[in-house]
Amino acid sequence: MTFTQSQNDKFDAENLKDSKEIVSSNTNYKLKIFNNGMNLLAHILIGTVVGTAILFCFRAGTMDATRIHIILCVLGYQLLMSQAILSLSPHNSWSSSLKLVHKRRAHWVLQILGSGLAIAGSIIKILDKTVHWNTLHGQFALVALVFTGVSFINGLTSLYAYELRRILPTTLSKITHICFGTVAFVAASTCLCYGFDKMFFRNWATPQLSATLIGFTAALTFIIVVTPVFNFADKTLRVFKR
Structure with a gap:
C-alpha cells in the first residue's frame, strides 16, 4: 500500500511538473507572438508615416527648404533612427537572426546615417x-x-566602454546613451506630430488624416521606446543595488 501511494505521489509530481512546463511554454509562445506582432505593427506605422510625409513633400510646387527639411528629418528620425533602436531588440524581424556584434554594428551604421x-x-x-x-x-x-548630437557623442563612449572603463564606468556610459537616445527620438516624434497639425499640412491631407497620422506617430513611438525604457530602468536599478 505504501509502495503504491509512493508511486502515485511520484506520478502526480511528474504530471504537475509537466503541466507547469506546458503552461510556461504556452505563455512564452503567446508573448513571443505578441512581441512579433507589435514589431510588425511598428514597421507598418513607420512606413505609413514616413511615406505620407515624403509624398507631401513631392506634391506640386517647388522643392524649397521646408520640403528638404521634412524629407531629411523624417528619413533621419522616423526611418533610420527608429530602425537603429529596433535593431537591438530581440523581437525585431530583420535583425533577430544577427549576432550581437552585428546588431551593434547595424545600430551604429543606422544611427550615424539617421543622425547625419x-x-x-x-x-x-x-x-x-x-x-x-x-x-x-x-x-x-x-x-x-541637441539630444541627437549628445547621444551620438555619448554613443562613442558606449562603443568604446571597455577601453574607457578607467575614465567612465561602463554601465553609466550605456545608461546615459539609452536615456539621451530615447529623449531625442521622443522629442523628434512630438515635433513631427506638431508638424502634422500645421495648417498647410491639414489643408493638403484633411484634418482626419492629419489626426490619424498623429495617432500613428504616437503609437509607433511608444512601441519603439518600450524596450529601451525597460533596459534603462533595469540597468539603473542594478547600479543602485550594488
Whole structure:
C-alpha cells in the first residue's frame, strides 16, 4: 500500500511538473507572438508615416527648404533612427537572426546615417528662418537636435566602454546613451506630430488624416521606446543595488 501511494505521489509530481512546463511554454509562445506582432505593427506605422510625409513633400510646387527639411528629418528620425533602436531588440524581424556584434554594428551604421540626415535637415531649416524656436514644433525640434548630437557623442563612449572603463564606468556610459537616445527620438516624434497639425499640412491631407497620422506617430513611438525604457530602468536599478 505504501509502495503504491509512493508511486502515485511520484506520478502526480511528474504530471504537475509537466503541466507547469506546458503552461510556461504556452505563455512564452503567446508573448513571443505578441512581441512579433507589435514589431510588425511598428514597421507598418513607420512606413505609413514616413511615406505620407515624403509624398507631401513631392506634391506640386517647388522643392524649397521646408520640403528638404521634412524629407531629411523624417528619413533621419522616423526611418533610420527608429530602425537603429529596433535593431537591438530581440523581437525585431530583420535583425533577430544577427549576432550581437552585428546588431551593434547595424545600430551604429543606422544611427550615424539617421543622425547625419536629421542634423542636416535641421540646419537647413535654421538657415532658412530668421526667427527660431518660437513654436512648440521648433522647440521640440531643438530638443531633438541637441539630444541627437549628445547621444551620438555619448554613443562613442558606449562603443568604446571597455577601453574607457578607467575614465567612465561602463554601465553609466550605456545608461546615459539609452536615456539621451530615447529623449531625442521622443522629442523628434512630438515635433513631427506638431508638424502634422500645421495648417498647410491639414489643408493638403484633411484634418482626419492629419489626426490619424498623429495617432500613428504616437503609437509607433511608444512601441519603439518600450524596450529601451525597460533596459534603462533595469540597468539603473542594478547600479543602485550594488
